[in-house]
Amino acid sequence: MKKIYLIGIGAGNPDYLTVQAINTMKKVDVFFLLEKEGCEELVGIRKEILEKYLEEGRYRVVTAEICERKKGGRLYEQGVETWRQQKAGVILELIKHKMNDGETGAFLIWGDPSLYDGQLEILQYILKQGVVDFEYEAIPGITSVQVLAERHKIPLNRIGETIVIATGRRLKEYAPSEVKNIAVVLDSYAAFRHFRDEDIDIYWGAYLGTADEILISGRLKDVIEDIQKLRKEAKKRKGWIMDAYILRRVEGLEMDKVDSHNYDDIC
Numbered sequence: 001m002k003k004i005y006l007i008g009i010g011a012g013n014p015d016y017l018t019v020q021a022i023n024t025m026k027k028v029d030v031f032f033l034l035e036k037e038g039c040e041e042l043v044g045i046r047k048e049i050l051e052k053y054l055e056e057g058r059y060r061v062v063t064a065e066i067c068e069r070k071k072g073g074r075l076y077e078q079g080v081e082t083w084r085q086q087k088a089g090v091i092l093e094l095i096k097h098k099m100n101d102g103e104t105g106a107f108l109i110w111g112d113p114s115l116y117d118g119q120l121e122i123l124q125y126i127l128k129q130g131v132v133d134f135e136y137e138a139i140p141g142i143t144s145v146q147v148l149a150e151r152h153k154i155p156l157n158r159i160g161e162t163i164v165i166a167t168g169r170r171l172k173e174y175a176p177s178e179v180k181n182i183a184v185v186l187d188s189y190a191a192f193r194h195f196r197d198e199d200i201d202i203y204w205g206a207y208l209g210t211a212d213e214i215l216i217s218g219r220l221k222d223v224i225e226d227i228q229k230l231r232k233e234a235k236k237r238k239g240w241i242m243d244a245y246i247l248r249r250v251e252g253l254e255m256d257k258v259d260s261h262n263y264d265d266i267c
């Protein structure tokens, strides 16, 4: 039986790898690196991770091209589905033809495999087709949302509050009054613009964990121009941008205002 690992590598810095991720990598015969035009740097970080943690010559690397998702279609979900099916076709071929029975293969997943990453569902989709059989397992990684909070030295939620994780596309569905703590990823629209007149703080970060990291925080209306300018400049300079942010309503329960008899929500 073939075995596939989806190994979470953390979001940015090769030092974010967990001991479990490193120990799993040592068992792998073949690493599959998926290349997308314009994202060569992300493949580079994966190669750096392999060189940093593994002995040369003890593993194979197979690269494959995947196409960019076509943007701008009428139905976003349908577009993503089609793109995932194309990606599944490439991955199926890799598992079928580029590893032998009894071997272990792995995909190095940016951040954590469970957060806005389609690879788990793609493997399940391939198995359902019944063309190839394999076991699979996911290894957790440090997500971009966690890195963002740590880099800004803030907890993800204040006492007893909820934390929502959303995409830029979905952010618009929230009424300003509903914004307590929202972490936003995958936002190519700068959707935070919709809340610019609200009493909301933003904790923004781009290229987190890398040498190009940029961090900005403050009252949204005060820093919005800076963020938009830096975003534009960085994207032009590097050709791509990966950024995330937390929006947080200014009022909220702070440590010194907590009723000392009610510790239910405090850990």
Ligand SMILES: C[S@@+](CC[C@H](N)C(=O)[O-])C[C@H]1O[C@@H](n2cnc3c(N)ncnc32)[C@H](O)[C@@H]1O
Binding pocket: 011, 012, 110, 111, 112, 113, 114, 115, 116, 117, 142, 143, 144, 145, 184, 185, 186, 187, 205, 206, 207, 208, 209, 210, 242, 243, 244
């Ligand atoms: C397809 S999602 C994958 C998320 C990933 N699985 C994780 O655990 O963070 C990609 C989005 O995550 C965010 N992201 C990932 N890595 C990042 C980084 N190093 N700096 C800033 N944002 C990042 C960006 O919003 C990016 O558009």
